[in-house]
Amino acid sequence: MVTERRQFTLFTRLLHWTMAAMVLTMLCIGVAMVASLADYHVLVSIHRPLGIAILVLVIVRFVNRQLSPLPPWPDTMSPAERRVAWASELLMYGLMFVLPLVGWGMLSAARYPIVLYGPLHLPPILPHNAMLYAVLRKAHTILAYLFMLMFLAHFGAILFHTLIVRDRILSRMVPWNVRPTAEPVPAVYADTTAAGPS
Amino acid sequence: MSNKIEAPAHVARPRQSTVSTLARFALIGIALAAVAGSFAYLGGWFSPNDLTPARFTDGFEEVNGVHAGFRRNHAKGVGVSGIFESNGNGVRLSKAVVFQPGRLPAIGRFSLGGGQPHVADKPDTVRGLGLQFSLPDGERWRTAMINLPVFPVRTQEAFYEQLLASKPDPNTGKPDPAKMKAFLERHPETVQALTVIKGQPVSSGFGNSTFHSLNAFRFFNAAGNSIAVRWILTPLQPFEAAGTASAPADKNNLFDALIAQIHAQPLRWHLIIIIGQPGDSTNDATIAWPAEREQVDVGTLTLDRVESDDTSAARDINFDPLVLPAGIAPSDDPLLSARSAVYSQSYTRRAGEAKEPAAITPADVRKGER
Numbered sequence: 001m002v003t004e005r006r007q008f009t010l011f012t013r014l015l016h017w018t019m020a021a022m023v024l025t026m027l028c029i030g031v032a033m034v035a036s037l038a039d040y041h042v043l044v045s046i047h048r049p050l051g052i053a054i055l056v057l058v059i060v061r062f063v064n065r066q067l068s069p070l071p072p073w074p075d076t077m078s079p080a081e082r083r084v085a086w087a088s089e090l091l092m093y094g095l096m097f098v099l100p101l102v103g104w105g106m107l108s109a110a111r112y113p114i115v116l117y118g119p120l121h122l123p124p125i126l127p128h129n130a131m132l133y134a135v136l137r138k139a140h141t142i143l144a145y146l147f148m149l150m151f152l153a154h155f156g157a158i159l160f161h162t163l164i165v166r167d168r169i170l171s172r173m174v175p176w177n178v179r180p181t182a183e184p185v186p187a188v189y190a191d192t193t194a195a196g197p198s
Numbered sequence: 199m200s201n202k203i204e205a206p207a208h209v210a211r212p213r214q215s216t217v218s219t220l221a222r223f224a225l226i227g228i229a230l231a232a233v234a235g236s237f238a239y240l241g242g243w244f245s246p247n248d249l250t251p252a253r254f255t256d257g258f259e260e261v262n263g264v265h266a267g268f269r270r271n272h273a274k275g276v277g278v279s280g281i282f283e284s285n286g287n288g289v290r291l292s293k294a295v296v297f298q299p300g301r302l303p304a305i306g307r308f309s310l311g312g313g314q315p316h317v318a319d320k321p322d323t324v325r326g327l328g329l330q331f332s333l334p335d336g337e338r339w340r341t342a343m344i345n346l347p348v349f350p351v352r353t354q355e356a357f358y359e360q361l362l363a364s365k366p367d368p369n370t371g372k373p374d375p376a377k378m379k380a381f382l383e384r385h386p387e388t389v390q391a392l393t394v395i396k397g398q399p400v401s402s403g404f405g406n407s408t409f410h411s412l413n414a415f416r417f418f419n420a421a422g423n424s425i426a427v428r429w430i431l432t433p434l435q436p437f438e439a440a441g442t443a444s445a446p447a448d449k450n451n452l453f454d455a456l457i458a459q460i461h462a463q464p465l466r467w468h469l470i471i472i473i474g475q476p477g478d479s480t481n482d483a484t485i486a487w488p489a490e491r492e493q494v495d496v497g498t499l500t501l502d503r504v505e506s507d508d509t510s511a512a513r514d515i516n517f518d519p520l521v522l523p524a525g526i527a528p529s530d531d532p533l534l535s536a537r538s539a540v541y542s543q544s545y546t547r548r549a550g551e552a553k554e555p556a557a558i559t560p561a562d563v564r565k566g567e568r
Contacts, residue, residue: 028240033539035242035250037354038532040539041520110545111515113338119295119524121336130514134550148237156230163222166214 006171006178009068013175015061022054023096027151030144048103049116055100062093076167085157088150095147102143106136249358251543254536257358258544261365262313267553270544272326274317275309276453276558277510280464280501282331288496291425291471292417294525295333297496303332304499307512308404308456311344316557319452321400321440327409327431328517329499340521342537343409343431347398348391349483354536356385391484399439404456405465406435413519413537414480414529417471426474426529428487431467431499435459453558457504457566464502468495480529506563507556516545 007013026047033043073082107114108124110133115121126132161169171178214222242248258270265273282304288297296302310317311324325345330338351357363377382389401407409431417427448454459465473492479485507513520528520538528534 027237031237031241035240035248035252037249037251037254037536037539039535040251040542041528041535044538110549112518113336113521115337119335119337123336128511128514130545130549134546137546138550148234152230152234155233156226159226159229163226164219 005069005071007071008173010175010177012064012068013173015057015064016173017175019054019057019061019096022050022057023147024151026050026054027144027148031148034141045115048107048114051100051103052114052116052122054096055104058093058096062097065093071172074161074167074169074172076161076165076169088153088157092147092150092154095143095150099140099143099147102136102140106133106140109133109136249355251539254354254358254540255543255547257361258313261361265313265315265554266551267548268313268315268556269309269548270313272309272311272328273313273315274453274557275307275326275507276456276556276563277305277307277505277507277512278460278501279303279305279503279505279510279512280499282469282497282499284497285495287494288471289419291419291427291473291494291496292525293420294339294417294523295335295337296331296339296523297525300334302334304501305330305332305510305512305515306501307507307510307515307517308453310452315554318449319447321402321452325404325407325409325452327404327407328512328515330512330515330517330521333523337523338521339523339526340515340517340519341411341429342517342519342541343411345401345407345409346395346412347410348394348486349412349533350388350391350395351385352387352482352484352533354533354540356388357533357536359384360388387482387484394486399437401433402438402440402455403452403459405459406433406437408432409467411519412483413531413534414474414478414483415522415534416480416527416529418525418527424527426478426480428472428474430470430472432470434466434468434498450558450562454562454566457558457563460501460504461567464500466501467499469497469499470495481531483531483533504563504566506558506560508553509560513556514549516541518542518545 008016029043029047029050033040033047036043077085104114104122105126108126109129111124111128113121114124158170161167238244242250255270262270262273269275280303282296282302284297284299284302286297286299288294289299291297306327306329309326309328310319311326317323326342327344328340328342330340332338351360359381363381364373365377366372367374411429414426414428416424418424456465471494472487473494474480474487475491478487478491505512518538518541520534522528
């Protein structure tokens with residue numbers, strides 16, 4: 001009996017949706033806090049520890065990505081589309097790692113304390129240098145806007161596959177278990193060892 | 199993250215009508231526009247008239263001009279450093295490590311209000327003292343204080359209005375009195391605050407000035423009890439009223455006197471915590487608390503070093519009033535968050551600019567050494 005994997009592992013799916021919520025929250029807080037006066041402090045107080053949590057989780061996620069089995073690519077994706085999907089996945093992993101690190105670095109260069117909660121704080125990772133802060137602060141904004149664009153592209157691609165191609169691509173990542181008996185597995189999957197992105 | 203990329207096999211899919219496909223594409227477009235629109239809405243792109251940190255800082259630049267590398271407010275100043283000796287009296291009020299008995303390094307900056315880095319010293323210009331206490335566990339406490347007993351404005355919007363009303367008229371070089379009058383008519387709380395401010399005699403220099411936290415804060419002690427507080431630094435240097443000299447004083451007279459004083463003898467202040475009672479306003483910096491409120495002397499600040507902004511590490515510190523250690527928290531005063539946001543914006547702008555020499559140069563500081 002063929003027990004072909006059609007979904008990412010449960011842990012992978014949980015990581016995906018948890019981090020999706022965290023990253024979206026983070027992008028919203030980031031764009032809102034730089035424009036706000038009265039809410040600035042509350043938003044910054046969430047932004048810093050949430051960013052560090054994303055930094056920690058993306059490392060867990062990267063290791064998990066290397067270790068866990070992956071479902072095959074959908075047949076509906078051309079080689080070119082698969083390459084784009086693979087590159088965009090890599091870029092988003094990179095952003096989830098680099099954005100918090102740039103944030104930590106820029107606060108370090110400005111000697112802002114990186115307070116997580118109460119007396120719990122992180123040490124500076126760069127020397128006190130205002131110009132370095134200014135450069136990293138700009139980079140932080142540019143990378144964050146790039147992440148918003150990446151999110152829109154990812155969201156748009158999933159919508160396209162779900163609504164236009166209708167290849168049930170989303171079932172690979174939904175948090176609940178999809179029973180493979182609902183539809184016979186096409187023969188093409190049986191000899192496919194390729195994996196899709198998480 | 200490697201994937202074997204293979205050619206897809208042909209998979210038959212149910213056909214759909216053109217109309218259905220178009221509707222589905224429209225749905226995708228709407229969904230993406232909704233997400234992008236939400237980002238833009240949160241970023242304030244649809245409310246170009248709202249006051250933001252950037253627009254606030256633009257206001258300072260509009261009134262003072264852009265002086266590259268300098269703070270957008272309190273532009274003229276000198277760095278100082280020394281120690282804070284805590285006497286332990288604050289432990290029952292707050293669990294902040296700064297109040298444990300002991301000595302901590304402190305760095306700060308005396309400044310004059312306004313965004314002109316080369317303005318001439320005048321006794322009635324607002325005097326500022328930004329301070330950072332370095333706690334042994336790595337925490338920082340920063341406070342940006344001024345020598346006014348109350349703040350002239352209650353809200354960030356009023357601050358901005360007053361800022362623009364104070365813009366010098368290009369013809370007279372002075373603010374338009376009509377604009378200031380109109381501002382005061384709209385803000386009776388400012389009129390009241392100015393009465394309190396004018397009722398307090400101005401001291402002769404930085405060294406004998408009392409500095410006020412202005413906003414209220416909250417202290418949390420080890421038992422979890424919270425109280426509303428304000429704090430002041432009261433000088434050990436004796437009070438002397440500012441002179442009403444008829445001859446125009448030297449351009450840097452206040453800073454020169456400060457430098458000479460510190461070289462002669464370290465300057466000292468008591469850090470006094472004022473404890474608010476239920477009913478004392480914590481969200482209105484224009485109102486002073488009753489004079490009989492309990493005051494606790496928690497330690498002594500000694501400043502024994504003074505440096506030009508050009509060489510002082512204080513220049514590259516943002517004395518953000520919301521950099522607080524555990525045990526000290528913001529009150530419900532909205533001005534605190536607004537100050538934090540605008541200070542950050544000012545810091546970000548000046549951090550990326552080439553630095554011009556400050557009005558008080560390293561040579562001016564050495565000259566005072568004698």
